[in-house]
Amino acid sequence: MLNLKGIHHIAIIASDYEKSKSFYTEVLGFTIDREVNRAERQSFKLDLSLNGQYCIELFSFPEPPKRPSRPEATGxxxxxxxxxxxxxxxxxxxxxxxxxxxxxxxxxxxxxxxxxxxxxxxxxxxxxx
Structure with a gap:
């Protein structure tokens, strides 16, 4: 038995980092815990919490492929x-x-x-x- 305690976080890769950062903080109300510029990966990592609980890692990467959403895809x-x-x-x-x-x-x-x-x-x- 693994004895899982819960979900730690959800990772999301954004195509437009600033637009998604604004959406998750200003529209949905997540709080920024930490923002890291990972220059060697040309990437930002934004740690977001909701009601004091860490929930989402928001990433940027250069030119990520689009995510299939409709029709519903595996994953x-x-x-x-x-x-x-x-x-x-x-x-x-x-x-x-x-x-x-x-x-x-x-x-x-x-x-x-x-x-x-x-x-x-x-x-x-x-x-x-």
């Missing part, structure tokens, strides 16, 4: 974040010019959820808890 499908009130969360996103899909209802839990995309079209879900 990471989407990121999902919990919210208490999905309508309020959507209002905040729209104020920041992010327009989620219409709210859907999870057929198994009866909970509300919606999707939108980050600057590289990575699907992000909001799930009401």
């Amino acid at each position: 990471l499908r989407h990121l999902a974040f919990q919210v208490e009130n999905i309508e309020e969360a959507i209002e905040e996103l729209v104020k920041k010019d992010v327009h989620p899909e219409p709210i859907r209802i999870d057929e198994f839990t009866g909970k509300k959820f919606t999707f939108f995309a980050d600057p590289d079209d990575l699907p992000i879900e909001l799930y009401e808890v």
